[in-house]
Amino acid sequence: MSDVDQSAVRERILERFTRWLDEALAQEEPPSGIAPELFAEGKPTPEEDPRDLYSLWAAATALTQEIKLQGRAFKELSDTLGPGVKAALEAQPQILSELRATRAAEIKRAAWQDILDLLLDLRDRLQRGLSSARAHVAKKTGLWERLLRRPHDATEALVKGYELTLVRLNEALERNDVHEIACAGLLFDPHRMRAVEMEVRPDVPDGTVLEVYRAGYEWNGDAVRPAEVKVARGQTENDHGE
Amino acid sequence: MVSDDLIVGIDLGTTNSEIAAFVEGRVQVLGPGATRMLPSCVGISPSGALLIGESARNQQILYPERTVRSVKRKMGSPETIRLADRTFTPQELSALILRELAEWGTRSLGRPVRKAVITVPAYFSDAQRNATREAGALAGLDVVRIFNEPTAASLAYGHGDGRRRTLMIYDLGGGTFDVSIVTTEKDVTEVLASHGNTQLGGDDFDQLLLERLLAAIQNRHGIDLRQGHRVAN
Numbered sequence: 001m002s003d004v005d006q007s008a009v010r011e012r013i014l015e016r017f018t019r020w021l022d023e024a025l026a027q028e029e030p031p032s033g034i035a036p037e038l039f040a041e042g043k044p045t046p047e048e049d050p051r052d053l054y055s056l057w058a059a060a061t062a063l064t065q066e067i068k069l070q071g072r073a074f075k076e077l078s079d080t081l082g083p084g085v086k087a088a089l090e091a092q093p094q095i096l097s098e099l100r101a102t103r104a105a106e107i108k109r110a111a112w113q114d115i116l117d118l119l120l121d122l123r124d125r126l127q128r129g130l131s132s133a134r135a136h137v138a139k140k141t142g143l144w145e146r147l148l149r150r151p152h153d154a155t156e157a158l159v160k161g162y163e164l165t166l167v168r169l170n171e172a173l174e175r176n177d178v179h180e181i182a183c184a185g186l187l188f189d190p191h192r193m194r195a196v197e198m199e200v201r202p203d204v205p206d207g208t209v210l211e212v213y214r215a216g217y218e219w220n221g222d223a224v225r226p227a228e229v230k231v232a233r234g235q236t237e238n239d240h241g242e
Numbered sequence: 243m244v245s246d247d248l249i250v251g252i253d254l255g256t257t258n259s260e261i262a263a264f265v266e267g268r269v270q271v272l273g274p275g276a277t278r279m280l281p282s283c284v285g286i287s288p289s290g291a292l293l294i295g296e297s298a299r300n301q302q303i304l305y306p307e308r309t310v311r312s313v314k315r316k317m318g319s320p321e322t323i324r325l326a327d328r329t330f331t332p333q334e335l336s337a338l339i340l341r342e343l344a345e346w347g348t349r350s351l352g353r354p355v356r357k358a359v360i361t362v363p364a365y366f367s368d369a370q371r372n373a374t375r376e377a378g379a380l381a382g383l384d385v386v387r388i389f390n391e392p393t394a395a396s397l398a399y400g401h402g403d404g405r406r407r408t409l410m411i412y413d414l415g416g417g418t419f420d421v422s423i424v425t426t427e428k429d430v431t432e433v434l435a436s437h438g439n440t441q442l443g444g445d446d447f448d449q450l451l452l453e454r455l456l457a458a459i460q461n462r463h464g465i466d467l468r469q470g471h472r473v474a475n
Contacts (some may be wrong), residue, residue, distance in 0.1 A: 102352065117293075169450060188304060190287060190297040195304035207304070231304050234337050 014056050037148055116178065116224060123169055127215075130162035168179075181216035183209045183227045192216060192223040197230040206234035249357040250347050251394070254336060254374065255282055255374055256314040257416025257443065261343040263351060269398070272350035273343075280343055284335050285309035286326045294342045310335060313415055315440060317377075318370030333373050337380035344383060358383045362435035363413075364422050366389040392422035393431045404428045417443040 019199075137155050181192050188195060188207040196213055204210070209229045216227025250272075253260045256280040262271045271278045286308045293301065293309075297470030302309040314321045316323065316332040323330050340360075347355040362374050371388045378385035392411040406427040413420045420438030422430050460466050 102350075110276065119340075188301070190285070190293055190301040195302075196301040198304050226300055233304065 010168065017060075019057065054128070057089045110209055112219075113224065116217075116219065118227060119169065119173065120178075123173070123217065125165050126169065127161055130159065130166065133159045133162060176219075178217055178224070181218055181223065181227045182231050183212045183216065185209060188231045190220065192226055193229050193231075195231045196225040196228045199230060200234075201232035202234055204232045204234075206232065207233045248351070248353065248355065249359060250344075250355050252340065252343055252360045253356050253358055253391070253394075254314065254340065254362070254377075255415055255439075256312050256418050257445065259283060259339055259343055261347045261355075263347060263355075264442075265351065268304045270350075273346040274349075277373040278346075280316050280339065280346070281311075282313060282339055283309065283311045284313070284325070284338050286328065292324075292338070295339050313339070315417075318367060318373040331457075333380060335347045336377035337343050338375070340378055340381035340383060342398075343416045344381060356382075356384055359387045359389050360385055363391050363418075363420055363438065364433045365420070365438065390422075390433055390436075391420065391435055392436060394432045396424050396426050408434075413438075415443050416445050419443055431439075 014241040056167075059106050059214055064220065138161055183193055186207055186209055188206070193209065193216060199210060201210070208231065210232050211230040212227055216223060245318050248263065250261050251269075253262075259282050260271055260279055261273060262269050265271075273280065280295040281297040281299045283295060283302065285293040285301055287301065292315070293441065294438060298309055299311070302311065307324075310323050310325060310330075313323070313332050313335045317336065319332065321332065323332065323335060323414045340358075344355045344358070358378060360374055360378055362371055366374070374442055375385045375388055389411055395411045395413065396409060404427065406423045406425065408423065409423060411422045413422075413457070418438060419442045420436065423434045423435040426432075456467050
């Protein structure tokens with residue numbers, strides 16, 4: 001290829017590159033936040049039209065250099081932040097998954113709490129019924145009747161029925177990790193018991209549970225219903241409260 | 243939403259307190275249990291453990307000198323409150339309740355709760371509002387606004403169509419009863435008047451119902467359940 005041909009090809013390449021650059025920039029919105037006069041200042045006057053070979057070559061070289069610098073800066077940034085960003089991106093699904101699991105557990109717990117309240121109320125009623133029935137049987141069954149081993153009457157059958165139902169209910173509760181809170185004779189625990197009555201009793205340690213008025217229950221280690229108890233106080237202090 | 247953008251709303255009540263946040267497009271009351279209410283009660287157990295909420299309320303009958311309720315009534319006053327061998331200001335006790343609520347929020351949302359709007363009765367004085375703000379700061383919260391309770395209620399129930407309305411808002415709490423007349427228009431709520439009874443609430447209704455039942459049982463069956471009858475247990 002002659003020098004003249006080479007020169008013509010170079011001219012054509014540069015002309016096409018210049019045209020492409022102008023078209024590409026014309027399609028883009030100018031960056032926001034930059035005053036319009038700054039753009040006006042950047043536009044070349046007819047006298048300093050940069051579309052000569054030297055200016056274009058210098059601009060292309062500067063652009064290449066800028067791209068190299070940007071590439072290096074990006075690599076440094078990537079190396080610095082890489083592990084953290086990667087960990088964060090990897091952790092995000094895990095965090096979302098944990099949050100969903102927490103929410104699902106909350107919903108499940110709320111639904112189960114309703115059923116549990118019903119079951120515990122049923123258990124309380126059955127226990128009260130059993131106590132009454134047992135008291136009735138004990139009253140009706142005197143010494144002679146016990147000695148003569150009278151056949152079971154309806155009340156005794158009722159007691160048996162209560163007992164069987166309670167055993168079945170207790171098994172179901174135990175299987176679901178619901179346990180009655182042990183209270184009687186133990187020290188008062190405000191996280192699992194509610195004091196509904198207090199009695200001054202110097203003969204027992206302060207805070208001893210004297211009587212359980214209503215059983216409490218815990219589920220998975222948390223008190224779902226505190227036990228209502230009567231508690232001993234060795235000696236009352238003066239009230240300083242509110 | 244990053245943690246710092248999250249602002250929770252706190253109802254620091256006389257009897258019970260609650261925390262809520264606007265998440266996933268709706269207001270959600272946060273916290274454990276079915277009611278998600280924290281009794282506004284603070285106590286110290288005989289072993290020296292700090293009790294906040296239900297555990298404190300559970301010991302109130304047993305250790306009244308170690309338990310305090312209705313701290314809100316004392317907010318803004320120079321009064322101090324003695325619990326066991328320690329003395330607290332009302333702000334400090336309220337801060338314990340606020341901190342517990344913030345922990346509820348953090349656990350429910352899975353991110354730290356740092357900013358809060360706290361509601362107060364419309365009739366609260368500047369001193370009472372400042373005390374509430376101070377309690378929030380003591381709890382480690384950035385209290386971005388102290389909001390009138392009736393204003394919060396009007397925003398919750400009347401927000402939307404932008405029309406001007408004059409409303410009566412009543413707040414029947416456990417220990418107090420407040421009534422406010424407000425006008426709302428677009429996002430602006432103006433409290434025209436507010437008044438209340440700080441010694442009247444749902445607890446008083448419960449007590450009256452109980453007395454009525456006791457009297458009815460005594461009249462019909464001749465049994466006085468106040469005298470420690472087994473059934474009353």
